Amino acid sequence: MKKNSTRMLAEGGIAIALALALSYLKIPVAALGGSIDFVMVPLIVYAYRWGVWQGLLAGLAFGTLKFFLAGGTAVNWESMLLDYSVAYAFVGFAGLLRKKKGMLPLAALIGCIARFVVHFASGVTIYAEYAEPTADFFGLSVATPGAILFSIVYNGAYMLPNTIIAVIVCAILIKPVELLDRF
Helix, strand or coil: CCHHHHHHHHHHHHHHHHHHHHCCCCEECCCCCCEECCCHHHHHHHHHHHCHHHHHHHHHHHHHHHHHHCCCCCCCHHHHHHHHHHHHHHHHHHHHHCCCCCCHHHHHHHHHHHHHHHHHHHHHHCHHHHCCCCEEECCEEECCHHHHHHHHHHHHHHHHHHHHHHHHHHHHCHHHHHHHHHC
């Protein structure tokens, strides 16, 4: 195994473990779930350093572990997959700006928006029943405007603060993260 592969795996394990530890330090926001925390920062830094695919895998692993080890809540298996495994995997899209000097805060914004998109999709499909029923459109369930607004407000209540936190922390970490490449 090459030195970079070993380092990539080690950093991935550290990022996942750090994110999991940080998941216990949270401020609950929404009644059905959602909290303000720092868990995305290690995942964003890892994706920024190693790329999208590695970031997606680390996020997927973390999201799955978070559900089972950090008190995850879900109404069914689909919500478990979307709101944990897939949502945190999408944080890996921060890796689109892999090693672009000084772009860590923008990478954080990309990762956070990608995660929000998954939570929004979960809200307009799985959790739409908490807003108002979906409309039947030729046998297909279609989210109503009420469900769309519900998903934006509900998920925005915790994702907006998390995004702001992640972008600020990543702005502070630009220099230390870029120094890691020297070692």
